[in-house]
Amino acid sequence: MRQALPTDGQGLIARKVGSGSIGPVDLSIGHGACLCVAGRSGAGKSTLLRILADLVPHTGEVWLDGQAQSDMAAPLWRRSVTYVAPDSAWWAPRVRDHFQGDATHFSDRMRLPRDLLDAAPDRLSTGERQRLALIRALLGKPAVLLLDEPSAALDSDAVLRVENLLGEFLSEGGILVLVSHDDAQIQRMATDTLVLERVPA
Amino acid sequence: MSVLTLGSGEIAIAGGLISCSAGLSLALHMGIGRRLAWAALRMSLQLLAVGYLLRLLFRSENGLLVGLVMVVMLAAAAHEIGARQSGPRRWSEFLRNLLILCISAAGVALLGLTGLSRSGPAFDAQHVIPVFGIILGTAMNSAALTLHALKSQIAGARNRIEAQLALGRDMGEATRDLSRSAIVSGTIPIINQMAGAGIITLPGIMSGQVLAGQDPTQAAIYQIFLMALLALASVVCVALTGWLFIRSITDDRQRLRLDRLGS
Numbered sequence: 001m002r003q004a005l006p007t008d009g010q011g012l013i014a015r016k017v018g019s020g021s022i023g024p025v026d027l028s029i030g031h032g033a034c035l036c037v038a039g040r041s042g043a044g045k046s047t048l049l050r051i052l053a054d055l056v057p058h059t060g061e062v063w064l065d066g067q068a069q070s071d072m073a074a075p076l077w078r079r080s081v082t083y084v085a086p087d088s089a090w091w092a093p094r095v096r097d098h099f100q101g102d103a104t105h106f107s108d109r110m111r112l113p114r115d116l117l118d119a120a121p122d123r124l125s126t127g128e129r130q131r132l133a134l135i136r137a138l139l140g141k142p143a144v145l146l147l148d149e150p151s152a153a154l155d156s157d158a159v160l161r162v163e164n165l166l167g168e169f170l171s172e173g174g175i176l177v178l179v180s181h182d183d184a185q186i187q188r189m190a191t192d193t194l195v196l197e198r199v200p201a
Numbered sequence: 202m203s204v205l206t207l208g209s210g211e212i213a214i215a216g217g218l219i220s221c222s223a224g225l226s227l228a229l230h231m232g233i234g235r236r237l238a239w240a241a242l243r244m245s246l247q248l249l250a251v252g253y254l255l256r257l258l259f260r261s262e263n264g265l266l267v268g269l270v271m272v273v274m275l276a277a278a279a280h281e282i283g284a285r286q287s288g289p290r291r292w293s294e295f296l297r298n299l300l301i302l303c304i305s306a307a308g309v310a311l312l313g314l315t316g317l318s319r320s321g322p323a324f325d326a327q328h329v330i331p332v333f334g335i336i337l338g339t340a341m342n343s344a345a346l347t348l349h350a351l352k353s354q355i356a357g358a359r360n361r362i363e364a365q366l367a368l369g370r371d372m373g374e375a376t377r378d379l380s381r382s383a384i385v386s387g388t389i390p391i392i393n394q395m396a397g398a399g400i401i402t403l404p405g406i407m408s409g410q411v412l413a414g415q416d417p418t419q420a421a422i423y424q425i426f427l428m429a430l431l432a433l434a435s436v437v438c439v440a441l442t443g444w445l446f447i448r449s450i451t452d453d454r455q456r457l458r459l460d461r462l463g464s
Contacts, residue, residue, distance in 0.1 A: 053367055054454055074455040079369030089360035091378060133364075140368055 009066040012081070012144050012175050017051050017060035024060060027194055029144075034166075034176040036186045039196035045179040046086070048196065049146040052177065053083035064143060082142035086149040088133030090121035098136050106135040109168075110161050127153040131162065138165075144175040151185065163188060215245070258326045267326045271333055275302055278341040285345040286352060288462070297445055298344060305438035306333065306340040313430040332427070335406070339391060339431045340438040347387030347442040354379055355450065355459065362457050372451040380443045387439035391432050398428065 011031055016024040022044030029035045037045045051058040054074055062069040062081075069077055092098050096117045103117060110131050121129060130153050137145060145166075151159040159182075166189065170176060180186055186193065219241040226234035258266060279298040283290045310333040317323035317332075358379050365375035398404050399421075403411075406427055410420035452458050 055363060055367060055456055057452070057454075057456065057458075075366075075369045075371045077369075078367055082369070083367040085360070085364060085367065087360065089364035091361040091365065137368065 009063065012052070012062070012064055012177070014052060014062045015060055017048070017058055017062060019047060019051060019056060019058045022047050022051075022196065025194070025196070029175050029177065029192065031173040031175055032170050033191040034170060034178055034189050035192045035194055036190035037177060037179045037194050037196060038186065040198065043196040043198045045196055046148050049083055049148055049177060049179060052144075052146055053078055053081050055083060079140055080142055081144040081146065082137045082140055083146040084133055084137045084148060084150060086152060088129045088136075090129070093120060094118055095121055095124070095132055098132075099139050101139045103132075103135050103139060106138055106165065107132075109165050110135070110158070125153075127155075127158060130154065131158065134162065134165075138169065142174075144177065145169065146177045148179045149181065150178070151180070151182070159185065212245075255326075255330065258330065262326070267329060270330065271307075274334065274337055275299060275307070278302055278306070278337050281341055282345045282348065286348055288352070297449070301344055301438060301441045301445065302337065302340055304441060305344075305434050306337040309340075309430055309434040309437065310336045312433075313426070316426070332430075335427065336430055336434045340434045342390050343387040343435040343438040344442045346390070347383045347439045348446065350383035350386040351379065351443065351446050352462075354382065355462075359457065359459065366455060366457060372447060372455045372457070375457075376447050380447065383443055384439045387442065388435055391435040395428055395432065398424070404428070 011029050011033070013028045015026055017026075018024040025048060027035060037048060039045050047056065050056045051060075052062055054062075054069055054077055064077075064080055069081075090098060094117070096103070098121075099117075104114060107114060107117065112128065112131060116124060116128060116132065121132075124132070130150065134147070134150055147166075150166075151162050154162065163185070166176060166178075176189070178186075178189055180189075219238065222241075223234040223238050226232070226237060254270075258270060276299065279295055279302055282298040282302075283294055310329075313332055313336070314323045314329060317328065323329075358376075362372075362375045362379070366372070394402075394404070399407075404424050407417075407420045407424040410423060411417055415423075450458055450461055452461075
């Protein structure tokens with residue numbers, strides 16, 4: 001079910017984006033599509049996601065539904081194009097303090113006990129934190145989610161629940177860029193794949 | 202009330218006291234005799250030099266000369282802030298510290314002297330230099346402590362800051378916790394000084410004035426006025442230091458740019 005490239009400027013489009021460590025990359029993802037980014041460690045997969053979120057200086061331009069990244073205030077852009085790091089970070093005393101809005105819908109879907117929301121983040125397991133970080137991002141209602149190994153620390157059952165939730169996000173017109181080392185996950189999720197090569201020094 | 206006049210006799214007694222300390226160190230094998238003697242010699246020469254310099258300055262009534270001395274004091278304080286930090290020292294940081302001190306110390310000193318001038322001439326060297334000096338010292342402490350707290354915590358806070366930026370917060374929001382704790386560090390000395398004043402220590406100005414024959418209640422009022430100036434200088438200083446530091450590690454796209462710290 002390969003998605004046709006959007007020709008009307010809709011979706012997430014990047015032209016010649018790059019930084020010191022990765023070469024110019026073009027990509028184009030329509031609404032409801034999931035682009036999986038593959039490549040060896042050090043090929044710049046995380047850097048690419050961080051460029052798309054404008055978290056690192058880069059060349060080239062990115063558009064979301066025809067709106068250029070450089071024309072938009074950076075915080076506004078990141079609210080639409082949200083990056084979720086592989087190692088989630090927490091800054092407030094309780095998990096709940098990090099959420100804008102009611103998280104119970106998402107936490108129920110992931111079978112996370114509700115009392116986790118009142119826990120201190122550093123008391124939780126890596127896998128719990130990872131899923132809660134995904135919920136944190138989803139609650140901001142982004143148009144694009146940039147997920148950096150979102151299920152690396154999860155058992156197979158939890159992985160499927162996460163994918164299920166991401167499927168829901170896609171079916172509502174969300175755009176997904178996914179970095180994953182799990183070939184089976186890429187098989188299940190990808191509508192398109194991008195393989196990054198390490199830039200020769 | 203009598204004011205003592207000190208002279209070469211007192212210098213000799215002071216020298217004797219230092220010799221006692223050094224002798225004690227020697228007798229008890231404490232190994233600090235040489236360092237103690239050297240520090241005492243430095244202290245004496247520095248203070249005598251400053252005393253003579255100030256006497257010259259007060260007598261000359263040359264505004265330009267007073268201004269020059271103040272510039273040297275500012276530059277020395279700005280240098281000291283940088284010297285308290287680890288990592289390479291850079292011109293841009295020196296200039297930033299100079300700017301912080303110009304606004305916080307010089308600005309507040311001007312305010313204070315204007316206040317003092319209601320009760321007599323305050324814009325002469327005899328008032329300007331000491332008032333400016335105490336305020337400058339406090340501002341220097343505050344800036345150095347704030348900067349140290351920021352620099353030592355920023356690397357550990359990196360993921361927390363970036364996670365917040367990624368969710369669409371701006372740099373100010375993402376660094377709020379960090380700034381807040383650095384500001385607390387920077388204002389601890391002045392808050393301690395105020396809270397302990399009179400109970401734990403008799404502040405320097407007040408002690409000095411009482412020794413110089415001033416009425417203690419007058420000296421207290423003088424001290425309160427100066428403490429208020431010091432508090433203001435400290436608060437302005439930590440706020441400026443924090444703001445400029447956060448600015449220096451971000452760019453126009455609200456990114457965290459630790460590469461700009463140039464470590």
